[in-house]
Amino acid sequence: MDERLIIAGFGGQGVMAMGQLLTYSGMIEGKNVSWLPSYGPEMRGGTANCNVTISSEPVGSPVVIESTTAVVLNLPSLDKFESSVVPGGNLMINSSLIEKKAERDDINVYYIPANEIANEIGNTRIANMVMLGAYIEITGAIKIESVYEAFGKVFGETKAHLLPINKDALKRGAEVVREQMKVNA
Amino acid sequence: MTKVLMKGNEAVGAAAIAAGCHYFFGYPITPQSEVPEYMSRELPKVGGAYVQAESEVAAINMVYGAAGSGARVMTSSSSPGIALKQEGISYCAGAELPCVIVDMMRGGPGLGTIQPAQGDYFLATRGGGNGDYRLIVLAPADVQELVDLVMEGFDLADLYRTPVMILGDGMIGQMMEPVEFRYQPRTDLPDKDWATRGKGKGKQRNVINSLYLQAEELEKHNHKLQAKYAKIRENEKKVEEYNVEGADLVITAYGTTSRIAKTAITKLEKEGYKVGMIRPISLYPFPNEAFEKIGENCKGVLTVEMSTGQMIDDVKISLQGRIPTYFHGRSGGMVPEPEEIVEKVKEILGGDR
Numbered sequence: 001m002d003e004r005l006i007i008a009g010f011g012g013q014g015v016m017a018m019g020q021l022l023t024y025s026g027m028i029e030g031k032n033v034s035w036l037p038s039y040g041p042e043m044r045g046g047t048a049n050c051n052v053t054i055s056s057e058p059v060g061s062p063v064v065i066e067s068t069t070a071v072v073l074n075l076p077s078l079d080k081f082e083s084s085v086v087p088g089g090n091l092m093i094n095s096s097l098i099e100k101k102a103e104r105d106d107i108n109v110y111y112i113p114a115n116e117i118a119n120e121i122g123n124t125r126i127a128n129m130v131m132l133g134a135y136i137e138i139t140g141a142i143k144i145e146s147v148y149e150a151f152g153k154v155f156g157e158t159k160a161h162l163l164p165i166n167k168d169a170l171k172r173g174a175e176v177v178r179e180q181m182k183v184n185a
Numbered sequence: 186m187t188k189v190l191m192k193g194n195e196a197v198g199a200a201a202i203a204a205g206c207h208y209f210f211g212y213p214i215t216p217q218s219e220v221p222e223y224m225s226r227e228l229p230k231v232g233g234a235y236v237q238a239e240s241e242v243a244a245i246n247m248v249y250g251a252a253g254s255g256a257r258v259m260t261s262s263s264s265p266g267i268a269l270k271q272e273g274i275s276y277c278a279g280a281e282l283p284c285v286i287v288d289m290m291r292g293g294p295g296l297g298t299i300q301p302a303q304g305d306y307f308l309a310t311r312g313g314g315n316g317d318y319r320l321i322v323l324a325p326a327d328v329q330e331l332v333d334l335v336m337e338g339f340d341l342a343d344l345y346r347t348p349v350m351i352l353g354d355g356m357i358g359q360m361m362e363p364v365e366f367r368y369q370p371r372t373d374l375p376d377k378d379w380a381t382r383g384k385g386k387g388k389q390r391n392v393i394n395s396l397y398l399q400a401e402e403l404e405k406h407n408h409k410l411q412a413k414y415a416k417i418r419e420n421e422k423k424v425e426e427y428n429v430e431g432a433d434l435v436i437t438a439y440g441t442t443s444r445i446a447k448t449a450i451t452k453l454e455k456e457g458y459k460v461g462m463i464r465p466i467s468l469y470p471f472p473n474e475a476f477e478k479i480g481e482n483c484k485g486v487l488t489v490e491m492s493t494g495q496m497i498d499d500v501k502i503s504l505q506g507r508i509p510t511y512f513h514g515r516s517g518g519m520v521p522e523p524e525e526i527v528e529k530v531k532e533i534l535g536g537d538r
């Protein structure tokens with residue numbers, strides 16, 4: 001396996017945390033992983049993205065230029081990264097904040113109302129976890145149990161009480177994308 | 186020990202503490218500020234001291250003082266900050282003080298940018314400070330190697346009584362990868378009987394200095410330093426080689442750039458090209474033998490750097506005109522893409538595969 005992701009959105013949408021959870025989960029499963037953030041002078045409110053590689057082979061370049069999956073949480077990220085997806089790859093669009101549709105027809109496109117689902121569960125800040133749940137359902141790249149284990153490592157014990165609501169978000173993300181997978185298949 | 190996922194900069198701090206470094210003097214600068222941040226949080230827990238100096242110049246002189254007392258000590262910065270430290274580094278080299286200096290390079294010259302670059306190769310390997318001195322310069326390509334080289338760096342510094350520079354870039358500082366800490370200190374490290382720790386009764390007074398007003402004495406001191414550098418060249422070269430034998434073309438790159446080159450090589454192999462790689466891990470001493478071994482049938486050596494061409498000078502010196510050399514570089518914080526390297530190789534080799 002060779003999963004190369006670009007996860008992008010506004011600073012504060014949890015793109016870095018989502019990437020770290022995924023990377024940690026891959027490590028727990030004994031895979032080769034790397035996480036590379038964009039870093040710049042304009043962190044808060046500006047655009048943020050990270051590159052995640054999960055592979056059975058040693059990771060070469062940690063920079064993802066051709067992604068197997070792009071997760072976009074806002075419109076500028078869709079405009080910037082739709083072209084990065086390899087043919088047959090996945091483009092996951094946060095349809096709560098992005099009205100525009102994908103232009104390409106040689107990739108699998110998923111529309112996930114991540115913020116709406118997060119709000120239904122009761123915390124808008126877990127929209128990133130909805131996307132993560134959907135990603136795992138689509139690709140099977142890692143096991144969801146690994147994310148539970150990684151959660152404590154990434155967020156620390158002080159956030160342990162938030163695990164149940166995050167589990168909900170992961171589950172809802174997986175559910176919402178299951179229907180779309182049938183259509184894409 | 187189990188693996189943990191760590192950011193390169195934090196891993197530098199953790200590796201240093203694991204290697205017994207309890208003193209850190211620095212000044213924040215992107216993209217390495219997580220190093221001082223980590224040290225300020227963690228050093229008090231081990232009874233160490235973290236000082237945020239008023240400037241980089243002050244920080245390196247604090248390193249001079251701590252090293253003079255025999256302690257393991259580190260400082261870190263990024264390119265413009267390292268430039269400011271050059272005077273102090275030359276003094277440390279002259280006074281033969283062991284210390285570890287981390288440079289997470291960013292784009293330059295001048296204040297430049299905060300994005301990754303490799304424009305400090307000359308500064309690191311030629312000495313940005315004055316006088317005939319060298320540093321041991323080690324260039325890690327991933328976070329595990331970064332940890333290993335920081336730890337080994339402290340041993341080499343003590344063994345040779347010399348400053349050691351870890352030359353990384355913004356990318357390796359900012360990225361996260363799994364690491365484990367497995368420090369096995371060398372058993373052949375000499376006692377620091379030269380350190381200034383208080384004279385005690387009847388003992389000889391130690392002086393740490395780089396000032397020699399008598400020319401004869403200073404020349405003698407220079408010969409001593411040169412003998413040490415010769416020993417370092419003899420014993421401490423580090424290099425990774427990949428499919429060099431029988432390669433039509435050899436790519437050479439160090440640090441994170443070597444990983445991009447490796448991805449390019451994987452692509453080229455799929456198309457039937459025979460491309461090898463030499464990755465210098467020690468930049469000083471430079472692993473010239475790896476280049477001397479390249480066969481006459483090799484059509485060229487392509488140096489790839491995140492600079493406008495610095496390491497290529499050492500490549501040319503090592504090859505002595507035997508094989509044509511080529512260069513591909515990006516600078517100013519731009520990171521080369523594997524596809525650029527693939528195209529360059531095809532341009533050099535034409536249709537030969």
